[in-house]
Each structure stands twice: as C-alpha cells, then as structure tokens.
Amino acid sequence: MNLILPFMIDEGLFRGRAVKIDSLTEQMRTLKEYPPLVEQMLAEAMALTAMLSDSIKYEGTFTLQIQSEGAINLLLVDLTHDGKMRAFAHYNPDTLPTGAFSLKEIFGTGSLAFMVKSDKKGQEDYQGVVELEGESLAKCAEKYFAQSEQLLTKIELYGETNFETGHISAAGIMLQKMPEKKNQTLEETTIDKWETASTLLASVKKEELLDKRLSPEKLLFRLFxxxxxxxxxxxxxxxxxxCSLEKVQTMLKSLSKEELQSLCKNGVLEISCQFCGKKYFIKEEELL
Ligand SMILES: [Zn+2]
Structure with missing residues (x-):
C-alpha cells in the first residue's frame, strides 16, 4: 500500500493527508540497495514529500532535498503530480550511527528544502527552505510552516525497520489550518478547535500508523x-x-572534453543513475 489519502475535518476548517509508504521501499530496493537506516530515512522522507506535495497545486515535479554535513549528506525525493516517486541518498557508511540515533546524529547540521519545478511554462517555481533541526523530519517541517507560511500544522510521521523481515515502511498524518485571508486573525473558536484536533492527532501511536492491517481510512475514522x-x-x-540516455547525454554536454576523457575507461563512459541505479554506457567517440 503506497498512497496519499486527503481528508478534511470540522466543516473544512482543517485539511489533512494520511500517507502510507510500504511496498515502495521494496521496489526501490530491487533497483538500488541501501543500509537499513538510510532506507528508513528515505522512506520517512518519501512519506513527508507525499504529504507536502499534496498541499500544493502543481503540474511537474515536487522535490524534497536534505543537505547536511552528517553521515547522510544528501537525500533527494522527487514526486511528479501523477504520483511517480523516486529517491536517493548519498551517505558515508563509516559514520552511519548504529543503535539509538537522533536526527542530529544522522544528519548533523543541514537544511531541508522543498522545490516545485513546473512542466508548464510561465508557472512560478516554488521554493522553501528550513534549517534541519528538531527531533524528527516531521517536527522540522512543522517549524517551516509555522515560520515561513504562518500556517498551523501538525505532523505525525514514523518510519520503521523490521530487522527480522528486512521490511521498511513509513506512515504519517499531516493536519493543517486552511490559510486565512490577509491580516485576518484566528477566531477563538478556531483556536479551540485546532487544539482539539491537533491533540487527537498527537494521540496516534506509531504502531497504529504502521499497522499493515489498519487502513488509513479506518485510522482516520478512529481519530476524527x-x-x-x-x-x-x-x-x-x-x-x-x-532517467533516459538523452537526459544523460544532455547532462554530459556541460562537461569539458578533458573531463569527459578522464571519465572514460577503455574508450567507454559508464554512468549510473543515482535514483534507480540503471547503467548507461556511452562510447568515447560519441561524446567528443
Ligand atoms: Zn533512473
């Protein structure tokens, strides 16, 4: 089950999305292998990407990017408006924490950025960035909405690695107050309702979110x-x-003749897609 389930509560006052990432990690693994901790962080980032992207209307690609100085120094998730997702991470296997770990231990100092690249010409590209801090990716994203967008946002998000089966999944729920008209202050009843709704969401347990037998529909009904x-x-x-051979060739055009030559081995340049691991082989004479 890999899905985004949008919902609203309190006569549309608050909107939300439940997200479940399950077999997507298995699909990713058939293409590219990661250590369990890295795959779990990828799954959590994929779930967060799905939640955030669904709050923006776009035709193109939504990207979530984490850059840091830590063990996972780059993590990228792309999601197209029609639900096609891909992700990859760069990591240092020697410094990956083992045992109990926090966001700080995994990523160190860094940033979390969101971008939207539109397929349509003339449409604005959206971009937001926040310092990577807090106990989890979810808390970090909450802070972004509070600071940059002044939107009341509550996110519960968990990833899990089952070390017996090797199964990795992530699931979460995001709740948000719809934007007010400019300079309109929140009514007291709205604040009360928000407190009730966000307390209900905070009551959700990690086991409930990740329970394979509990559908997001049933869980939302249980909560709201x-x-x-x-x-x-x-x-x-x-x-x-x-990815495609054409895209790889276009990317290589930005390199100089010397750089291309230095990348070739026995007259062939071998290049792998970072997202899916697919290998492309290009003959030296075709490059120059
Ligand atoms: Zn690819």
Missing part, C-alpha cells in the same frame, strides 16, 4: 469520527524513474 470527517479519493504512489 467526532469531527465531521470527509475523505477524498486516495492517490496511488509508484516508484518510477524518468
């Missing part, structure tokens, strides 16, 4: 059945990479 819950159609997510 007294809050006039409305569910919207779920959107499926699939792992798909849009």
């Amino acid at each position: 059945h007294q809050n006039d819950l409305t569910l919207f159609p779920a959107k499926d997510l699939t792992f798909a990479c849009k």
Whole structure:
C-alpha cells in the first residue's frame, strides 16, 4: 500500500493527508540497495514529500532535498503530480550511527528544502527552505510552516525497520489550518478547535500508523469520527524513474572534453543513475 489519502475535518476548517509508504521501499530496493537506516530515512522522507506535495497545486515535479554535513549528506525525493516517486541518498557508511540515533546524529547540521519545478511554462517555481533541526523530519517541517507560511500544522510521521523481515515502511498524518485571508486573525473558536484536533492527532501511536492491517481510512475514522470527517479519493504512489540516455547525454554536454576523457575507461563512459541505479554506457567517440 503506497498512497496519499486527503481528508478534511470540522466543516473544512482543517485539511489533512494520511500517507502510507510500504511496498515502495521494496521496489526501490530491487533497483538500488541501501543500509537499513538510510532506507528508513528515505522512506520517512518519501512519506513527508507525499504529504507536502499534496498541499500544493502543481503540474511537474515536487522535490524534497536534505543537505547536511552528517553521515547522510544528501537525500533527494522527487514526486511528479501523477504520483511517480523516486529517491536517493548519498551517505558515508563509516559514520552511519548504529543503535539509538537522533536526527542530529544522522544528519548533523543541514537544511531541508522543498522545490516545485513546473512542466508548464510561465508557472512560478516554488521554493522553501528550513534549517534541519528538531527531533524528527516531521517536527522540522512543522517549524517551516509555522515560520515561513504562518500556517498551523501538525505532523505525525514514523518510519520503521523490521530487522527480522528486512521490511521498511513509513506512515504519517499531516493536519493543517486552511490559510486565512490577509491580516485576518484566528477566531477563538478556531483556536479551540485546532487544539482539539491537533491533540487527537498527537494521540496516534506509531504502531497504529504502521499497522499493515489498519487502513488509513479506518485510522482516520478512529481519530476524527467526532469531527465531521470527509475523505477524498486516495492517490496511488509508484516508484518510477524518468532517467533516459538523452537526459544523460544532455547532462554530459556541460562537461569539458578533458573531463569527459578522464571519465572514460577503455574508450567507454559508464554512468549510473543515482535514483534507480540503471547503467548507461556511452562510447568515447560519441561524446567528443
Ligand atoms: Zn533512473
């Protein structure tokens, strides 16, 4: 089950999305292997990407990017408007923490950025960035919405590695107050309702979110059945990479003749897609 389930509560006052990332990690693993901790962070970042992207209307690609000085120094997730997701991470296997770890131990100092690249010409590209801090990726994203967008946001998000089965999954729920008109202050009743709704969301347990037998629909009903819950159609997510020989060739055009020559071995340049691991072989004479 890999999906985004949009919903609203309290007569549309608050909107939310439940996200479940499950077999997507298995699909990713058939293409590229990561240590369990890295794969779990990728799964959590994929779930966060799905939540955030669904709050923006776009036709193109939504990208979440974490850059840091820590063991995982680069993590990138792409999601197209039609649910095609791909992700990769660069990491240092020697400094990856073992045992109990915090966001700080995994990433160190860094930043979390969101970008939207539109397929349509003339559409603005959206970009947001926040310092990587807090106990989790979810708390870091909450801080971004509070600081940059002044939107009340609550996110519960967990990833899990089952060391017996090797199964890695992530799931979460995001709740957000719809934007107010400019300079409009929140009414007291709205603040009360927000406190109730966010307390209900905070009551969700990691085991419930990650329970394979508990559908996001049932879980949302369990949490918000007294809050006039409305569910919207779920959107499926699939792992798909849009790399191609043409794109690789275009990228290589930015390199000089000397750089290209230094990359070739026995007259062939071998290049792997960072996202899906697919190998491309290009003959030296075709490059120069
Ligand atoms: Zn690829």
